[in-house]
Amino acid sequence: MTSSLTPIEPSDGELFLNRELSQLEFNFRVMAQAEDTSLPLLERLRYLCISCTNLDEFFEIRAATVRTALQFGGPLIPDGMAPARALELIHAKASKLVEAQYRCWNEILRPTLADAGIRVLTRASWTETQQRWLHDYFENDILPVLSPLGLDPAHPFPRILNKSLNVVVVLEGKDAFGRKGGMAIVRAPRSLPRIIQLPEEISGGKHDYVFLSSVLTAFVDDLFPGMKVKGAYQFRVTRNSELFVDEEEVENLASALKDELVSRGFRPAVRLEIAEDCPPAILKTLLANFDLGENAVYRINGPVNLSRVQQVYDLANRPELKFPPFKSRKGQLDEDSPFDTIREGDVLLHHPYESFSPVLDLLAFAASDPNVLAIKQTVYRTGKDSKIIEHLVTAARNGKDVTVVVELRARFDEEANLKLADRLQEAGVQVMYGVVGYKTHAKMQLIVRREGKVLRRYVHLGTGNYHSGTARTYTDIGLMTCNPEIAADVHGMFQQLSGLAPAIKLKRLLASPFTLHKNILKKIEREIKHARAGRPGHIIAKMNAINEATVIRALYEASQAGVKIELIVRGACCLRPGVPGISENITVRSVVGRFLEHSRVYWFGNDGEPEIFCSSADWMERNLLRRVETCFPILDPALAKRVFDEELANYLTDNTQAWQLDAKGNYTRVPPQPEVAPYSAQGALLARLCG
Template sequence: MNDPDASLNATEAEVSIGAAPKRAVDDVDVDLTASLEETPYRHAPILASSRQPSGEKASDLDAPSLYINRELSWLEFNRRVLEEAQDESHPLLERVKFLAIFSNNLDEFFMIRVSGLREQLESGILETSADGMTPAEQLVAIRRTLEPMLKEHRRTWLEDLLPQLNAAGIRIIPYHKLKKKQRRLLAKYFHDEIFPTLTPLAFDPGHPFPHISNLSLNLAVVVSDPEHGERFARVKVPGFFPRLLRIPSEERADIFEGLPLSDVKADNFVWIEEVITHNLEELFPGLEVKAAYPFRVTRDADIEIEEDEAADLLAAIEQGVESRFFGKVVRLEVDKAMPKRIRDILVENLGLQPYQVYALEGPVGMADLWELMKVDRPELKDRPFTPSVPPALTTGESIFSVLRRQDILLYLPYDSFAPVLDFLDVAAEDPNVLAIKQTLYRVGKNAPVVKALMKARENGKQVAALVELKARFDEENNIVWAKALERVGVHVVYGLIGLKTHAKLLMVVRREQDRIRRYLHMSTGNYNAATARVYTDIGYFTTDPDLGADVADLFNALTGYSRKDSYRKLLVAPGRMREEICRRIEREIARHKQHGDGRIIMKMNQLVDKRCIKALYRASQAGVQVDLQVRGICCLRPGVQGVSERIRVTSIVGRFLEHARIYYFYNGGEEELLIGSADLMPRNLDRRVEQLFPVEDPFFKSALKTILDIHLNDNVKAREMLPDGAYRRVEPKPGEARINAQEWMVANRGFWHRKE
């Protein structure tokens, strides 16, 4: 789930999920146990704003007990991912995929978030988060929350999905259960393919402890030397082999004696580390291999660049990417069977504390379960569908002609991403196009948008691309594309010092008769053809002159120098975006006090910003009806008496990654809808370049309200946040139809298109 990964035997005071430490709970007189059934709130469709009585009550909105810890809220999001792996309504291989996503998410969480807390702890930083927790308390709470979750993750694999895969004919076979011919075939494969790539690294007074690279799979090997007794060595499992090796059945093994395993089509697999373990004698001739235990380390992967001191930002980022291999170790995962004496060797030499060690039952590094999605069993995967295309773009008429007549809204992945690529391709070839400007954040390895920009430059267009080199874990891809664009003469800008450019903007400047016209595409998501198939994002084509002028001003600020912070229609961060969002919330409060019809709906990825949360609390206290659909982190605590009874928080985790950002304000019937790239987080509002833009076309405003309404009424994949920060599934009430918002969008895709 790309832009967008991630995946302590404590003695401190008890810290529950989402709650502040005991000392902070008494800071304000609120009832944290109030359930949502006990509040007067019940979601109503947004198309008919309902009048709510005012319930304003004075309270300390800075009290730590009013805020959910960011890290624990993220863990609750990953718990919802795990629940999808346990949901039998998903096809079997999709459930396995969710199990892999859970692990991949945790990897990124430790590389970035936990490493950051560790750094604060080691630096002696005692500053608390908004919820009142110190870095040490957060690390304790993370461990306490995560341990039972990891057990449930393993149980789901070993007791649920693994037996079901076996029953479905997809067998992951323990090495000791392989038959004679299968073992012989794997021994040959080991000797011919794997053995030449292995390097055993001894650890003794004459051999220093080897470097363990980030997220690599390793074997801690114990051997017995006739002269020196027990010895320890490390063997790294090469990452360029499949983690799950495909093997034929015993009956067909002879056929593959002279063929590569890649020719095997049978759905039988064995873990590569087991193959290596059972053939280690070749690596240690004359010694007895006593045991081998898989382990894995996670390192700090947050690149720190002194941008204002870097003479060459691209070179500095390249060096930073390489430094990830050498970041401090923040987590050690070991096989549960590893003896304490072996574990202690690793802990001591990696400079770890015991609470950083996770002993796991089953395979280490289960993000590799993604490999099973390559199995050709369509009946065990989500049913594919053909994304829709706006009718106006299917007639053969020039896209420029269509956009002069009307705006177009795309809702991915229910719509095809092809119109965006076609728009770029046509612009690259059109003789009347003078210039193309685009922001690129995460474009992926195979980037058709980049190829179109290169073609445009080759055709003599002025092309400017802002390639954000600091897009985490996409730095290497972006460096490759930045260099490729520069080679053909594209004006490449790497971003602003101290900021990440996260805005999603594309502008085509075209000469038409006696005037210049700007064509825009703005989006909530990246220009990435791969994620366009699995992320829900909204893109918008328009020729609105004011928006065109705003986007032109913003591009000039990004590529040149500017202190402009006010725009005609755009909301831009950093600058006035937070102020403008809060101003709209205050407008709803004022309106509600006079007319009782205040209504706010926000759909986003994360809600962390304290000033925005406080404004939403004030809205609730004034009686404004507030619906928040926050896919991931939510630091706002709903359902608190006197503070947030009028706020309902839901989250949808399902087949697609909810990624769209939509902000709705009733505004006394003069409804305002903003969409764009920004979540309400300090990083988005203060340290990133972001854009929100109004959708003013009545047809598309109505369509977006319907999209919001369907998602808010989801009673299949939605979870509702409780005052303690936990979530519970929303269930259909008696007689109520089941609504799975994502399935509804697939079935009704294209209803947001104008009919020609």
């Protein structure tokens, strides 16, 4: 591509935002939902918990990656920031986020919940009756499973499991063996509930709760009879959770991954959360044992794992304090002859507004249909007790030729995927683990059916996982088709995944790591040519994140040529919009609402002959260059218009849940304009498709 830009190297940070800091910014937008008084109260609590679990994962993966970069050298991409500087900025921004989380909990949500009859009681507010009941609960239900460890030469500092709840106890006096007091560690077993609901007859309220951490610290002296507890301080350590398996050196990926999972909980520490009143000497001891510095410490004004309050959302039977339930629209498949429906025309599914059940129903029908000969499926995340897996097992037992590509390296689902792979193999399914060095992130299902004298192939392609649970909370697009060219492309991709075949020529699909990246660049270049010839140039794209430097540079060039570029990026965005002379024609917005925005849609204006694609891939380096991904066109004009209207135009109109990114990396909420009614993209789809 010929460029009028001064060459931009990946180390040139002036034109790129830092990925890690941008990802942290997303959690401030989630926190804004927790503070939004127009939302149901328990949903605000849920948003607070989401921001906490997101922050956990950020430290386990992104901050851990920066620490690894610091250890081995080299700048971060695409902005070229030095890892040491990045860690300083991460600590500063994450500290503000933690402060906001606990301020929201202590000063806003907990008091407001109490006013609504849902009380999360602190130790200072316990009545004598509540204290007696909690003490009995401690003695009967907690103490028997605790194993406190006093620290001395015979009992060195224990290995602390990733994200486990612990209490460091300062002791005075002597124990039964005459050993002088010092420090002890009490770890809360994972089998114990982190939120305890008080009986109504004890507390007087139907919805009264106490944190396990409060009970532990209140009665910890029962664990050390004859000694005096001088202090008890909660702490939690977060560890690097990235798995590293040298795939070139292992003979069995599944076996190697199992070995790696065993040690995941004890990998190098990246963050220490500690009670804010913990004395400096105790903190110094903890930091020394975890090999951490002050820029990894987060002092906590409350329970160290605030995300556990999510259990209150689950336990409290208060539907009036939650989003009103909705019923997803049933898909258009004929239950008695789903293949007939697809032959009549492509079927589009927009989740969660439209039900995921047609995907399950089609597979269930295929599993028992005597005319179906083969089923091929990719599996990245499926969830517990997956119907997809049940139907694949049934199909294999019914004599179908079933092949499943299971991605064992789906982050935090590795263990679950190992188990389901074993189950599939036991049922006679041919299981593959994808391609060495490339995660299989594509969402593909292929059904081969004999119809008279011909074999017809039916395909489902999606932007999201084959996971019934997330299909109720994530927005995604799915396409069912028997288009011969698309079906042939999908068949070819499965062949490529299962063998050692050379790269295949696809007719309709774009696929990573072979054709998607270069075709995105070609389509951007086409818009540039239109603009330079005086014709309209226009690109609209919706995705989860963007950080691939070559694509960003191409978008800058397009902006300079006069192409109008509208990006809807939910999370991390490394592109700087609105830079004079560089990206003046680029806008970036993020929409945070009831559902997690997950669909990826790319639209290229092409001078009045637009093309629209849905994809499993974000415009990120990993998706475009180091994963197996699919990008599929929406060929039916009516369905293409639907995708454009619902996923692009709709979100560009939102003025209630949208945030605008500026050139400095800051987000501001998009306000309703004068005389323009408030408009929610997700609310409009709920009304249109579910009403």
